[in-house]
Amino acid sequence: MAVPPAPRRAARRPPAMPRADVRRFLEALARANPDPRSELTYADPYTLLVAVVLSAQTTDAAVNRATQTLFAEAATPDAMVRLGEAGLARHIRTLGLWQGKARNLVELSRRLLDQHAGAVPADREALEALPGVGRKTANVVLNVAFGQPTMAVDTHIFRLGNRTGIAPGRTPREVEEGLLRRVPPDLLRQAHHWLILHGRYVCKARLPECWRCVAAAWCRFPAKTPAPPVKPPRRS
Numbered sequence: 001m002a003v004p005p006a007p008r009r010a011a012r013r014p015p016a017m018p019r020a021d022v023r024r025f026l027e028a029l030a031r032a033n034p035d036p037r038s039e040l041t042y043a044d045p046y047t048l049l050v051a052v053v054l055s056a057q058t059t060d061a062a063v064n065r066a067t068q069t070l071f072a073e074a075a076t077p078d079a080m081v082r083l084g085e086a087g088l089a090r091h092i093r094t095l096g097l098w099q100g101k102a103r104n105l106v107e108l109s110r111r112l113l114d115q116h117a118g119a120v121p122a123d124r125e126a127l128e129a130l131p132g133v134g135r136k137t138a139n140v141v142l143n144v145a146f147g148q149p150t151m152a153v154d155t156h157i158f159r160l161g162n163r164t165g166i167a168p169g170r171t172p173r174e175v176e177e178g179l180l181r182r183v184p185p186d187l188l189r190q191a192h193h194w195l196i197l198h199g200r201y202v203c204k205a206r207l208p209e210c211w212r213c214v215a216a217a218w219c220r221f222p223a224k225t226p227a228p229p230v231k232p233p234r235r236s
Contacts, residue, residue, distance in 0.1 A: 017165035019182060021218040025166060026187045028215035029194040036193030038144050041067055045120035045145035046112070047075055050105060052140045053132045057096045066092045077109035077118045104132030122146040136172070139192075149188040151179045156199025157192070163203065165220030166195075 017025065039060040042048035047067070054063045070091035074083040088102045095101065108130045112118055120141065121127055127138040139152035153161070153172040157179075161167040167178030183191045202209050210216050211227035 015165050015220050016168055017182075017218060017220050022166055022182050023184050023187065025164065025215045025218040026183065026191055026194060028218070029198055030187070030190070032214045033194060033197065036190055036197055038140075038193065039197075040064065041071075043071070043075065045122075045141065046077060047071055048145050049108075049120050049127075049133070049137075049141050050080070052137045053105060053108070054092060054095055054101055056101070056137075062095060066095055077112040080109040081106060081113065101132065107131045108133070120145065122148070139176075143189065143192050147189060149180075149185070151176050151183075151188070151192055152196075153179075154196060155205075156203075157195045159205060160195050160199045160203055163208070163219075163221045164215075 038048075040048065040051040040055060041064045042051050050070075051063055051067055054066065070088070073091070074080045074088070080088070083106075085102045085106050088105060089098065092098045092101060111130055112120065116126070122142065122145075124135075124138050124142060127133050127141060128135065133141075136152045136154060139150040142148040143150045143152065151157070153176045158169075158172050158175050161169060161175035161179065167175050167182055169175035169178050179191065179195075180188070198213075198215075202213050208221070208225050210219075210221070210224035213219065216224060
């Protein structure tokens, strides 16, 4: 008779960062990057929405290469509908899940024309009713295009929320709600950019570069990565 596997122990949740340290942590990121911006290329709320939909499971750099030609041909809902799925596909075949994205973007554009006079709504419920737009995409658009204090939790922010203790949570929604509660209101709108860029370039998934983190003094991660050894210069 086979012995059933032992039950897995639940992962221990990291300690939460004290609220006073949340401010200090974010202010350190703010001093290093006082004017954080999205790395997606866009010109207005519609092109931002298109770029964010295309960015699912794809790098911002790859999206920007695709939209450089796409937006030259179709930068409005009307132009996107006229371009159609086949025309859109010419520009985005290099992106992951491009077939579904093409279908969603054409239908999304059609609904903007039919239901919103061609404008991107500054309303979560209306955004999430559009094809291909989930909570994270809606949060990005509301924050970047309309200046609302939302928190879009992607893989980087989910990792930071737990690793640093700034807002531990088992799901992206738990991390989002934790950040909305714990980030000081005056820092909330920009916090999305500070955290995502920090996770992308410093607090990386496989090996966080703790030795060059400007906010390491307040981070709750116990196993901080030491600086790599300096290689001696080669003798000529």
